[in-house]
Amino acid sequence: MQVLQKTQKIVRYQNQQGKIHYGIVEDEMILQLSSSFAELVNKEIKYDGVELKYSDVKILEPVKPSKVVNFGWTYAGHAKETGGEANLVEPFLFLKPLSSLIADKEKIILPPNDLSNQVELEGEVALVIGKRGKNIKEEDALDYVFGCTIFNDVTARDLTKKDPQFTRGKGFDTFGPLGPCIVTGIDPTNLRIVTTLNGRVVQDGNTNQMSLSIPFLISWLSQVMTLEPGDILATGSPSGSCSINSGDVVVVEVENIGQLCNYVE
CATH class of the missing domain: 3.90.850.10 (Fumarylacetoacetase-like, C-terminal domain)
Structure with missing residues (x-):
């Protein structure tokens, strides 16, 4: 586990297998995370070793809010x-x-x-x-x-x-x-x-x-x-x-x- 850096660009997306993840955007790539939103807001990031092209995934609303x-x-x-x-x-x-x-x-x-x-x-x-x-x-x-x-x-x-x-x-x-x-x-x-x-x-x-x-x-x-x-x-x-x-x-x-x-x- 790593600590979330002060400035990060975070996306929520669906990959080609239909699974939903959060990821960190770097240039045209997404570094896939296994972290939940609750972990992210606590500055806990878990990279799972997968890198994807931004253009290869479906970008979703970045969060599911209560309101x-x-x-x-x-x-x-x-x-x-x-x-x-x-x-x-x-x-x-x-x-x-x-x-x-x-x-x-x-x-x-x-x-x-x-x-x-x-x-x-x-x-x-x-x-x-x-x-x-x-x-x-x-x-x-x-x-x-x-x-x-x-x-x-x-x-x-x-x-x-x-x-x-x-x-x-x-x-x-x-x-x-x-x-x-x-x-x-x-x-x-x-x-x-x-x-x-x-x-x-x-x-x-x-x-x-x-x-x-x-x-x-x-x-x-x-x-x-x-x-x-x-x-x-x-x-x-x-x-x-x-x-x-x-x-x-x-x-x-x-x-x-x-x-x-x-x-x-």
């Missing part, structure tokens, strides 16, 4: 463009169902037009919680983060404007692309987010522009609910959210993490 917690309107520009509160004192909070999660390269399936005809992208940085926490102090909050990944908070905007709460507009199956990896040891408070739609840049922001800080969000949330290892905290979207249509390709790129690419159908 996906989303913070809305954390960027003033996005709040203004979607009719939200641009100067929040407390976070705006909602949950997405686990059935919304899909992996890198998987398809976002649009709902029928009689349910929604205005679906939009929202590129975000997501935090992966590494240890159980309740009533966390703000100064200790980042100690509870195992790593960072990428999230696309796909949204039926016509429904979030119409409904009294966000569950339906945010909760369709496939409306939660996540991945492709978890990167440990990076600062989530200063990460650039660039989202492209069919190669055209539509979002370009940085987590240092958030109106509420990431440590504050973690601390505040932990007063409401217990955070568990593997939980996903999506930190909100910068401005530039726009409609997506069948045939589109959406890529959310986050500095020091990589790219999350999904096709729209």
Whole structure:
């Protein structure tokens, strides 16, 4: 057994034999692990001697969380463009169902037009919680983060404007692309987010522009609910959210993490 280094790129994948593993990404290769997620968050890594080409495996969502917690309107520009509160004192909070999660390269399936005809992208940085926490102090909050990944908070905007709460507009199956990896040891408070739609840049922001800080969000949330290892905290979207249509390709790129690419159908 070895100790997890401070900065590692970790993927969860299915190999050609159908077995699911975690692995460490190095260049175009994956070093296969026998470690569980619980062992990884305790910085325990067990290499099993297998190396695979990244292109030869199916990348899965990097974790199976107990919950996906989303913070809305954390960027003033996005709040203004979607009719939200641009100067929040407390976070705006909602949950997405686990059935919304899909992996890198998987398809976002649009709902029928009689349910929604205005679906939009929202590129975000997501935090992966590494240890159980309740009533966390703000100064200790980042100690509870195992790593960072990428999230696309796909949204039926016509429904979030119409409904009294966000569950339906945010909760369709496939409306939660996540991945492709978890990167440990990076600062989530200063990460650039660039989202492209069919190669055209539509979002370009940085987590240092958030109106509420990431440590504050973690601390505040932990007063409401217990955070568990593997939980996903999506930190909100910068401005530039726009409609997506069948045939589109959406890529959310986050500095020091990589790219999350999904096709729209």
